[in-house]
Amino acid sequence: DVKVTQSSRYLVKRTGEKVFLECVQDMDHENMFWYRQDPGLGLRLIYFSYDVKMKEKGDIPEGYSVSREKKERFSLILESASTNQTSMYLCASSRVLGGYTFGSGTRLTVV
Amino acid sequence: SQQGEEDPQALSIQEGENATMNCSYKTSINNLQWYRQNSGRGLVHLILIRSNEREKHSGRLRVTLDTSKKSSSLLITASRAADTASYFCATDPLSQTDSWGKLQFGAGTQVVVTP
Numbered sequence: 031d032v033k034v035t036q037s038s039r040y041l042v043k044r045t046g047e048k049v050f051l052e053c054v055q056d057m058d059h060e061n062m063f064w065y066r067q068d069p070g071l072g073l074r075l076i077y078f079s080y081d082v083k084m085k086e087k088g089d090i091p092e093g094y095s096v097s098r099e100k101k102e103r104f105s106l107i108l109e110s111a112s113t114n115q116t117s118m119y120l121c122a123s124s125r126v127l128g129g130y131t132f133g134s135g136t137r138l139t140v141v
Numbered sequence: 142s143q144q145g146e147e148d149p150q151a152l153s154i155q156e157g158e159n160a161t162m163n164c165s166y167k168t169s170i171n172n173l174q175w176y177r178q179n180s181g182r183g184l185v186h187l188i189l190i191r192s193n194e195r196e197k198h199s200g201r202l203r204v205t206l207d208t209s210k211k212s213s214s215l216l217i218t219a220s221r222a223a224d225t226a227s228y229f230c231a232t233d234p235l236s237q238t239d240s241w242g243k244l245q246f247g248a249g250t251q252v253v254v255t256p
Contacts, residue, residue: 034183061242073184073229073246088243120183127233127242129174132183 033057036121036133043140049108051136053121059131061124062104064088064096066117067135073120079104080126111140145173145230145247153253160217162250164230165210171233173206173213174244178227187215187228192235220254227251 037052055062063078065088075088077096085096093115097105104123108115116139122130148163164173172191176184190197190206190213197204203216217224231244 063243065246070248072248075243078243118181122184124242127171129186129189130176130184130231130244131186132176134183135181137181 033131034121034123034133036119036136038136039134041136041138043108043111043138045111045113045140047108047111047140049111049138049140051106051108051119051121051138053104053106053123053133054102055104055123055131056102057123057131058101059123059125059128060101061126062098063122063124063130064094064104064106065120065122066090067120068117076106113140116140145232145245147228147230147247147250149250150248151251151253153255154220156221156254156256158220158254160220160224160252160254162215162228162252164213164215164247166213166230166232166245167211168232169235170208171235171242173204174231174233175202175204175213175215176229176231176246178229178249180226184229217252220252222254222256225252225254 034055064076065073079085079098095107119136121133124130145166174189175187178184201218206213227249229249231246
């Protein structure tokens with residue numbers, strides 16, 4: 031049926047590790063997004079991409095990078111994981127000015 | 142940054158009752174969207190209302206939009222236990238320089254429907 035797949039539901043990593051979160055969509059959407067969701071802070075945009083190899087910083091890009099080599103795949107990279115990056119990470123895709131389709135989320139714990 | 146703000150933050154009702162939640166926003170928009178999130182899962186798109194529309198229906202959902210007041214409401218009629226979730230409004234700001242459909246989400250309304 032769908033649609034946006036995040037590679038892991040739960041992930042535990044050590045401080046300082048390089049972490050890759052993968053997201054794949056099968057709807058040929060132009061836009062892809064990475065958010066993190068924390069209690070009391072809502073959804074905060076980390077990075078988004080509106081085309082292959084294109085990326086734009088969101089509201090909280092520090093400590094993260096992204097890669098979009100193919101239209102269907104958008105990867106979030108934590109260069110050196112820290113405990114304050116423990117969070118729920120949500121990937122989404124959309125057509126321009128359309129509704130988002132979200133993945134199921136990855137709950138990342140950094141210890 | 143958050144633009145939409147939902148009210149109330151939490152809502153507890155019984156099955157069969159209607160649930161109403163509101164969203165206020167600050168800047169002009171292309172459209173406003175409502176999403177549902179079940180605990181620990183991703184968000185699910187419910188409905189999109191464009192800035193030139195005033196009301197929209199989808200099943201038991203009714204959304205209104207008042208651009209003069211910069212507000213929207215989501216009504217769930219005849220609620221069920223399965224409607225227990227957090228509900229978020231999201232706005233697509235109207236901007237000359239940023240037209241990539243980058244939504245701004247509110248903090249959400251937590252709805253609990255008891256049998």
